[in-house]
Amino acid sequence: MAPITLDHITKRYPDGSLAVNDFNLQIQDGEFVILVGPSGCGKSTTLNMIAGLEDITSGELLIGGAVVNNKTPKDRDIAMVFQSYALYPHMSVRENMGFALKLAKVPKDVINQKVEEAARILDLTQHLDRKPANLSGGQRQRVAMGRAIVRDPAAFLMDEPLSNLDAKLRVQMRTQVSRIQRRLGTTTVYVTHDQVEALTLGDRVAVMRSGLLQQVGTPGELYHQPYNLFVAGFIGSPAMNFLPGSLEGGALRTSLGDFPLTDEVRREVEGANAGRDVIVGIRPEDFEDAALVPAENRARGITFKTAIDVLESIGSDVFVYFSRGRDTGVSSAELDELAADSGSTDTGADAETVTARLDAATRIREGADAELWADGAAIHVFDPATGRNLSLAAKAGGPVPPAPQQEGPIT
Amino acid sequence: MATATLTGRQRGGWAAANLVVIVLALIPVVWLLSLSFKTPGAVTDPSFWPAHWTGGNYGGILTSAQFLRPLLNSIGIGLISTFISVVLASMAAYAIARLSFPGKSVLIGLALLIAMFPLIALVTPLFTIERTLGLFNTWFGLIIPYVAFGLPLGIYTLSAFFREIPWELEKAAKMDGATPFQAFTLVIAPLAAPGMVTTAILVFLACWNDFLLAISFTSTISSRTAPAAMEYFSGGSVFTTPTGPIAAAAVVITIPIIIFVLFFQRRIVAGLTSGAVKG
Secondary structure, eight states, X not given: OOOEEEEEEEEEOTTSOEEEEEEEEEEOTTOEEEEEOSTTSSHHHHHHHHHTSSOOSEEEEEETTEEOTTSOGGGTTEEEEOTTOOOOTTSOHHHHHHHHHHHTTOXXXXXXXXXXXXXXXXXXXXXXXXXXXXXXXXXXXXHHHHHHHXXXXXXXXXESTTTTSOHHHHHHHHHHHHHHHHHHTOEEEEEESOHHHHHHHOSEEEEEETTEEEEEEOHHHHHHSOSBHHHHHHSSSSOOEEEEEEEETTEEEETTEEEEOOHXXXXXXXXXXXXXXXXXXEOGGGEEEGGGSOHHHHTTSEEEEEEOOEEEEOSSEEEXXXXXXXXXXXXXXXXXXXXXXXXXXXXXXXXXXXXXXXXXTOOOOTTSEEEEEEOGGGOEEEOTTTOBBTTHHHHHHSOOOXXXXXXXXXX | OOOSSOOHHHHHHHHHHHHHHHHHHHHHHHHHHHHHTSOGGGTTOOOSSOSSOOOHHXXXXXXXXXXXXXXXXXXXXXXXXHHHHHHHHHHHHHHHHHOOOTTXXXXXXXXHHHHHSOHHHHHHHHHHHHHHHTOTTSHHHHHHHHHHHHHHHHHHHHHHHHHHSXXXXXXXXXXXXXXXXXXXXXXXXXXXXXXXXXXXXXXXXHHHHOOHHHHHSOOSTTTOOHHHHGGGOOOSSTTSOOHHHHHHHHHHHHHHHHHHHHHHHHHHTTOTTTTSSOO
């Protein structure tokens, strides 16, 4: 168990491409940190550099207070769980789990004892003498975990360990990974492209994009106070809705209606010299059926009428989709990247479709007109040029409503 | 007219075609077998099967140093050449499959070039070299060229096998604290075993069947291999050709090959890599 420090870590490949750019992160002893981002953002490269499987171009990597830049993986005392599990097919589960200890010349009886203890934790005892080929996906995943646990290392590194499991098993294993990490209290760095996994597992989450660290924070911070458009759009499922907006006097004009602006946000927007055009972000749960909004809350937001294109009820909530403001599209490099990552460019989904999550008690019907309410206190205002969140200061200082964090439907 | 089930006529046609191929392949072998059981006088007898079966040809060659010593040479030279080739080829193939280093494509090209080179063109220069170095008529005089010509074959076969092995296994071994050598010997090599066996069989067959180098670089039975030694068999008198003993010797040196292939065939198709990654 040890803290890990990444100090100005940079990775440049021989062909000149920059995979990781000036990455700074302090990971506390026993902390569970998630690196999340779309594919190609440099998260796996970062993990491989911590592991020692890739060289660090510049910057310092410290594990347990000592610089380990030039140490081989063997001397870093860390264990890794791979996406493909990378179990040795010619060895039994027992041999797989004990391989590292055997190489370290640990006495046989100690190896057996440790392997059996790990097998008990992971519920693998009855499979110890089977070969990986005869195990199910979930069992193989547990063997891969077991191989890491047995060593009792300074840190666990996990590279998308659950992405090969089917959706249901993934949710179960997620809980188990979390439980094992709490129980062992080992510093863990976990790479994933799945923001739901990131939010549910991590003590802290580091969001990366194109080799750059975007924001590090607790899941709540990332969700409620995203630093920029990218983090706002990446974290949360369904994703935050983005609409073009412009400052007209004291109000924020959007295709939904005019939002009243608080003084802090107005000052921030004016100070940023961003011009009058901004991007407005509203999370799906910050909409509500106007009929269900208590009278005292109505003034905080705006109500508007719209035709509901699609309605999906998942029992606990109702998702409605409607389209607005097609003529004035939002354009930003970050939004384009998010669209590419979510696959909406492939499916041809309309970027101007707005998603809203409503209370299950709503009487709104598909295809009919409905009156919806949007919470003005929960909106985010972004500078389209830099992507910076201009309403952040107001959010951090003001009363942030503790919206319950729920998972979106698994689609 | 691609139909799933064959009509009676098609079936008959296929059966006839198969039969022709099998007969063509087996007739010379059976004929050889038949010859090996004929008495010296009956060799020119036009009947396919011997009128009078005899084991005399086998008895003769298996008690004669003129055949037993070359047989031993064949086995020894074949095994040593195969062992050296597979060890060197697996290391080279591993580097080719895993690393990018300057001159990699040149190395692959050279290997291919050697494999393509007509052997007959090399015999004379090699003969002179071996005479000068004192390798002529020694085991190593044959082992060295066999290894040289076995390597390209081995490198090509093995690098294909190594590429099939997921690289993550090696990373996992590294993370588990293995040195590169340990990762290779404990994780990669066992998984590439089917490939190594295949390579070994191919190289061994090439050595075992070689006649050109064996007849050129040897002069006595101390290093002559079995195929070359058969050339020097003598008949019962000056006027009889030793057809019977040669046929018997040919059968004897074919048997190890059949055993070899049958024994290892199962290992080749075992597919040891299953279960390495998701699936």
